[in-house]
Amino acid sequence: MNQKKIGLLVMAYGTPYKKEDIVPYYTAIRHGHRPSDEQIADLARRYEAIGGTSPLAELTQAQANALEKRLNEQQSVYTFKAYLGLKYIHPLIEDAVQQMHDDGIDHAVSIALAPHYSRFSVQAYTDRAQKKAEEIGEFTMTSIKSWYDQPHFIDFWVRSVKDQLAKIPEEERDQTGVLFTAHSLPKKILKNGDPYPDQIRETAEKIADQANLLHYTQAWQSAGKTGDPWLGPDVLNQIRTLFQQEEHFKHFIFCPIGFVAEHLEVLFDNDRECRTLVESLGGIYHRPQMPDTHPLFIDALASTVLNTFE
Ligand SMILES: CC1=C(CCC(=O)O)c2cc3nc(cc4[nH]c(cc5[nH]c(cc1n2)c(C)c5CCC(=O)O)c(CCC(=O)O)c4C)C(CCC(=O)O)=C3C
Numbered sequence: 001m002n003q004k005k006i007g008l009l010v011m012a013y014g015t016p017y018k019k020e021d022i023v024p025y026y027t028a029i030r031h032g033h034r035p036s037d038e039q040i041a042d043l044a045r046r047y048e049a050i051g052g053t054s055p056l057a058e059l060t061q062a063q064a065n066a067l068e069k070r071l072n073e074q075q076s077v078y079t080f081k082a083y084l085g086l087k088y089i090h091p092l093i094e095d096a097v098q099q100m101h102d103d104g105i106d107h108a109v110s111i112a113l114a115p116h117y118s119r120f121s122v123q124a125y126t127d128r129a130q131k132k133a134e135e136i137g138e139f140t141m142t143s144i145k146s147w148y149d150q151p152h153f154i155d156f157w158v159r160s161v162k163d164q165l166a167k168i169p170e171e172e173r174d175q176t177g178v179l180f181t182a183h184s185l186p187k188k189i190l191k192n193g194d195p196y197p198d199q200i201r202e203t204a205e206k207i208a209d210q211a212n213l214l215h216y217t218q219a220w221q222s223a224g225k226t227g228d229p230w231l232g233p234d235v236l237n238q239i240r241t242l243f244q245q246e247e248h249f250k251h252f253i254f255c256p257i258g259f260v261a262e263h264l265e266v267l268f269d270n271d272r273e274c275r276t277l278v279e280s281l282g283g284i285y286h287r288p289q290m291p292d293t294h295p296l297f298i299d300a301l302a303s304t305v306l307n308t309f310e
């Protein structure tokens with residue numbers, strides 16, 4: 001019997017492929033308003049600092065490929081075909097949905113490469129995908145909202161933190177603080193009861209519990225420099241706070257649990273800014289490798305997708 005072909009819409013933020021993409025990309029992030037020359041220069045400088053462009057383009061594609069492969073290995077009822085749909089650069093979410101339809105697909109599952117749900121993040125991806133599906137007609141799409149609590153995902157971070165701790169001399173392990181971070185969002189999301197902060201807190205608690213962490217905390221990173229207030233505490237302030245506490249921490253392990261790949265926010269905001277501050281205070285910076293295409297992580301995504309068929 002023919003296996004039914006299912007579209008797998010893998011949605012992600014997107015990143016400039018080359019220097020010339022930075023302006024149109026940043027303009028798209030700003031909903032079509034070109035940022036100031038100063039803001040553009042600042043972003044270009046950050047990409048320059050991590051090697052010119054981000055590794056994210058390649059990693060997002062590799063994650064989509066790995067997920068497709070894993071899904072087709074794990075079951076034989078359906079054939080999954082992955083389509084990348086990006087938020088701010090080609091291939092755009094809408095184009096991916098159109099392509100599925102053109103390829104004769106009438107049912108898809110969408111998943112965002114972001115673990116936690118927010119109206120500002122995942123819902124924005126989903127709305128665009130569903131709108132396009134409705135426009136096409138006779139095309140149904142199941143949209144996954146979040147998967148932060150998928151056990152394999154938690155397990156990935158539990159193992160990562162434990163690996164980092166194992167490298168720290170035993171007598172210094174109780175002088176180690178673990179910081180769980182996620183992208184900050186404007187505080188106004190709280191007014192509508194957005195689950196984002198709670199989901200991130202829950203993720204941190206689950207990991208800390210399963211890894212038996214003595215000292216851990218949660219903080220927000222990469223807040224925008226806009227007029228309105230963003231969720232805090234900011235990670236840089238949180239580092240200072242921890243140093244002021246009586247434990248006299250020596251080691252700091254950074255776990256950016258809101259992101260899933262090596263990219264600008266981690267390579268710059270964590271590995272440069274957080275590292276610089278930690279070292280200036282006399283501490284030692286540690287940061288496990290991001291999920292990327294780790295089998296546990298891909299399994300977490302695959303299980304989440306397959307659960308939509310139950
Ligand atoms: C919640 C969230 C995630 C995680 C969930 C998800 O993945 O969806 C995320 C991921 C990412 N954000 C990214 C890049 C950027 N985000 C920006 C700006 C912003 N992000 C926001 C939110 C988020 N962002 C917000 C509310 C703004 C302010 C908008 C404004 O300015 O009004 C800007 C503008 C300049 C700056 O502010 O730095 C850039 C360049 C990249 C790719 C980096 C690379 O290329 O490696 C990735 C994965």
Ligand SMILES: [Fe+2]
Pocket residue numbers: none
């Ligand atoms: Fe962003």
